[in-house]
Amino acid sequence: MPSKKSERTQKEPLGEFALIARYFAPLARGFPGAYGLEDDVAVIAPSPGMELVAKTDAIVGGVHFLPSDPAGLVAKKALRVNLSDLAAKGAVPRAYLLDLLLPEGVEESWIAAFAGGLGEDQALYGVHLIGGDTDRTPGPVAIAITALGEIPQGRTIRRGGASAGDALYVTGTVGDAAFGLRVLKGALAALDESAAAFLTGRYRLPEPRVALGPRLLGLASAALDISDGLLADLKHLCEVSRLSAVVEAPRVPLSPAAKAAIAVSEEGLAVALAGGDDYEILFTAPKSAASALARLSRDLSVPITVIGEMVRSVDEKHLPAVIDESGREIAFSSAGWTHF
């Protein structure tokens, strides 16, 4: 039972301090309150009239990514799943803290690529590393990131703000990541190469809607990002809003690749509705916001699609319903989706 810090510095071949100085301190440049990672804490103040929004999420080798995945990609995914939550709530991301658990024998090149991935995403999303901790683990690589963003005081877009009659929107396309995961598992062999590459890319590297999210303030009444799956996350939104929702299946936006996958898949649309990891924003808005949302969609070149409507609940389960092109309800079973 060794001690907290002395042990890890002894075990780390490069040395914890050298590793921080070489690969992580450069990621703190440009954020004065990070003190170049040379101090024990970071300092961060929201801009006037703003408050901070915090989110933490971890990913683990062999659970959320393969140990063989490129380190830069792993780093980006770890960061992006957090940025996605900030975006869905309307926050502008500013900084993050990183806990990096490394097994014995991780190559310095892995760490270099990992930090390189973070650096690329920092430039892309305008965030900085402001603090962190590296530790040895007898387990697989694990990465916990806590992201901090800012938002005008009291304006966070909650899960529970929807009203009956609000339209239900989703950004981008859904189902790509779930089909991508199936491709990576060896399924969907009939799919052409470029479609397969598109889908696996969407699984491996989500694109959080960082530019869009803050523009939804004043338009969206409730929002969250799709990580568990469109219907699962919609259920969360319904529960907290104490409402139900009707999703029109034909309106659900699908990429050409996802459509191709559905054509060769036995599971069909169910994958797009139930599969996770899309990291698109699912939100509700009063119908009066429709034209503003259409403009926003054009301005940012982000598809924003109405897929249904919020409705009063018939019971305390607040279950969303999915209807087909003729208005018939489609029901979920563990074997997939079936018509009543």
Next chain:
Amino acid sequence: MPSKKSERTQKEPLGEFALIARYFAPLARGFPGAYGLEDDVAVIAPSPGMELVAKTDAIVGGVHFLPSDPAGLVAKKALRVNLSDLAAKGAVPRAYLLDLLLPEGVEESWIAAFAGGLGEDQALYGVHLIGGDTDRTPGPVAIAITALGEIPQGRTIRRGGASAGDALYVTGTVGDAAFGLRVLKGALAALDESAAAFLTGRYRLPEPRVALGPRLLGLASAALDISDGLLADLKHLCEVSRLSAVVEAPRVPLSPAAKAAIAVSEEGLAVALAGGDDYEILFTAPKSAASALARLSRDLSVPITVIGEMVRSVDEKHLPAVIDESGREIAFSSAGWTHF
């Protein structure tokens, strides 16, 4: 390569959402911006005139604690190592986020005890859980905590603020944790039972100086907490302050139990100076602050001891020196400490 969230909810016997509702949501009560852990983010704003201070630190089973350690104790240690950093910088702790990686087969009773430990420390230190993530891991239990505190704007006590001539202070006693670790490893068998219990207690459960830290604002010129060891951490302070320091060995505050351990140990005082995990505050202050610090020590019943002085560096190494009762320098070697 399963997906980020769907997989962990499938694998978690209790279910991630049930686990959060039962054990973790109660820890968010009393902090409105945590939204009862029902939303995707937490919101936190510093009080007027204040800014936020952030720190993250992880602990891993088999590295920083034994898998057999009581879960409540593990939880407290994970939280306290972070609170200690906030305290050493002068910040008042307010909230924390938790990433909890759990291996297959962790009992619900373990999680209950873990959350129970957090709850006890929340009451003790006035902090709240405001966000978190639980995930499966094929490795050991790992806990990453990001603690957030607040401090008057621009007032964080840095590592680099010391001046030559400043007195060097330490709170409490040092070396207890290092001796405690030796006891846990089966050494120091000649030590009586109560001394051994005191020392192992100090190793297992640090007491961050949360009440004292914010009171050091305006008094301390530089500070950090002792986690790597008194001399190693003093070296960090010296490097950033671009100074050296002289530590008078006879002044180093030792508990009666540590003195008893030194009496039966071949390593002697070196353990107290080099051993880590004390989580006391090491700080510098101008000599004019002496009487205010004496009053503060009495008010809070926290020993604050002068152990030496900051001096100009003779070279770029900024190495602190340790002198004995007759002013002779004591030198460190890998075998322990020896006189020149």
